[in-house]
Amino acid sequence: MNEVQARSPSRTERAWRVLDTVLDPEVPALSVRDLGIVRDVIDHGDTLEVVLTPTYSGCPATEVIEHDVLAAIEKEGLGPARATLQRAPAWTSDWITEAGRRKLNEYGIAPPGPVAADGEAPIRIFGRKTLPDVACPRCGSLHTERLSAFGSTACKAMYRCVSCREPFEHFKAI
Amino acid sequence: MQSSIAVKADPAVQYMLRIGDTCLILGQRIAEWCGHAPVLEEDIALSNMALDLIGQARALLTHAGALEGVGHDEDQFAFLRDERDYRNVTLVELPRGDFAFTVVRNAMVSTLLKLLWERLGESSDRELAGIAGKAIKEARYHQQHAADWVVRLGDGTDESHKRAQTALNQLWLYTPELFEADAVDEHAQASGLGPRWADLQEAWQAEMGTILAAAGLAAPQASAFRSTGKRGVHSEHMGFMLAEMQHLPRSFPGAVW
Numbered sequence: 500m501n502e503v504q505a506r507s508p509s510r511t512e513r514a515w516r517v518l519d520t521v522l523d524p525e526v527p528a529l530s531v532r533d534l535g536i537v538r539d540v541i542d543h544g545d546t547l548e549v550v551l552t553p554t555y556s557g558c559p560a561t562e563v564i565e566h567d568v569l570a571a572i573e574k575e576g577l578g579p580a581r582a583t584l585q586r587a588p589a590w591t592s593d594w595i596t597e598a599g600r601r602k603l604n605e606y607g608i609a610p611p612g613p614v615a616a617d618g619e620a621p622i623r624i625f626g627r628k629t630l631p632d633v634a635c636p637r638c639g640s641l642h643t644e645r646l647s648a649f650g651s652t653a654c655k656a657m658y659r660c661v662s663c664r665e666p667f668e669h670f671k672a673i
Numbered sequence: 674m675q676s677s678i679a680v681k682a683d684p685a686v687q688y689m690l691r692i693g694d695t696c697l698i699l700g701q702r703i704a705e706w707c708g709h710a711p712v713l714e715e716d717i718a719l720s721n722m723a724l725d726l727i728g729q730a731r732a733l734l735t736h737a738g739a740l741e742g743v744g745h746d747e748d749q750f751a752f753l754r755d756e757r758d759y760r761n762v763t764l765v766e767l768p769r770g771d772f773a774f775t776v777v778r779n780a781m782v783s784t785l786l787k788l789l790w791e792r793l794g795e796s797s798d799r800e801l802a803g804i805a806g807k808a809i810k811e812a813r814y815h816q817q818h819a820a821d822w823v824v825r826l827g828d829g830t831d832e833s834h835k836r837a838q839t840a841l842n843q844l845w846l847y848t849p850e851l852f853e854a855d856a857v858d859e860h861a862q863a864s865g866l867g868p869r870w871a872d873l874q875e876a877w878q879a880e881m882g883t884i885l886a887a888a889g890l891a892a893p894q895a896s897a898f899r900s901t902g903k904r905g906v907h908s909e910h911m912g913f914m915l916a917e918m919q920h921l922p923r924s925f926p927g928a929v930w
Contacts, residue, residue: 553807555724555725555728555807555811556725556728556729556731556732556804556807556808556811557723557724557725557726557727557728557729557731558724558728559724585803586732586800586803586804586806586807587799587802587803587806588806589803589806589807589810590807591810623817646714647714647717647718648714648718648814648817648818648821649714649717649718649721649722649818650717650721651717653721653724653725657714671814673810673811673814
């Protein structure tokens, strides 16, 4: 028998798989891994440490996610576990995985484009006219417009599609 | 009744409270718009920005507690200090006024915070640099949103222009305080903790100038008036605000949702 196949998955490998099943409570289309907030899983022998990076400073989901992650790991018998928050480098929407972007789109939320390299550029007066294109998650049209810079959660803005007339949410590039 | 905590006079703690309280108090003022903004989109926007600011304040107050080293946590700092121990600039404690007053103030404060976070990203304090790395993204978005509105109101109808200019005239009186140098700032500069706020003034004036020019608004003449919130001497509005913020944790110590 092949040695690699015979080896049973390690505690950390199993923990990573469990993390695939822990969903973001506010965007339940995505797992915490899809969202790109799990930095590391470290086996300290006695405890398992999960290192998380928060998305927005004021995101109320952060504490719920922490709780859900630990509960899922302990339920799988991989505990005791603890979560630590790592702020730097700051989370960016560029860390959302390809699978995560696809799931967002299927869920009806337009995924973020790449974070603009001009993040430090001066403010845009009449910024609305220079917004990047956002494709409608329903019909794919780029003929869309922003209705509101902010949405139902910190990470989203409101858009509408001028082609199919449907409103939709856009996960902000940040 | 829960009694007040005493806060160490340590300059690093004071510098942290100065930023944390400015975020906390503006967050509280902006949150007052929840359910009252002129349109739903702005109701949501203001609530979102308040959440970001309060999230930033939580991180900063927690870190102030770590630097102080006597076991104070974010809640004790937020709810159990006397008025004189709050270190926010007076500008953010002024009542929310009308929508023009709110967006002009948001443009002023988010421009200041954006410039500050940019510099704090290079702080010798790694925790503070980490907080800044996150907050800078939020502050940029807040500034862009506020600037859009200042232009829209200033360059809008006669009524919106009049209200935006009136707000600017009132708020401008409180801007010298932002850039006044003192020992806390000097200490932060010397230790590598963060910039003197005075060093942000030139960039702040340039960015505000761009926004105001596009909005057709004019900054009023400088005045001799000086507000002193950063030193803990606040306007008459602060006590009323704290009474509302502190009532529950003072009367019901340890209360949770």
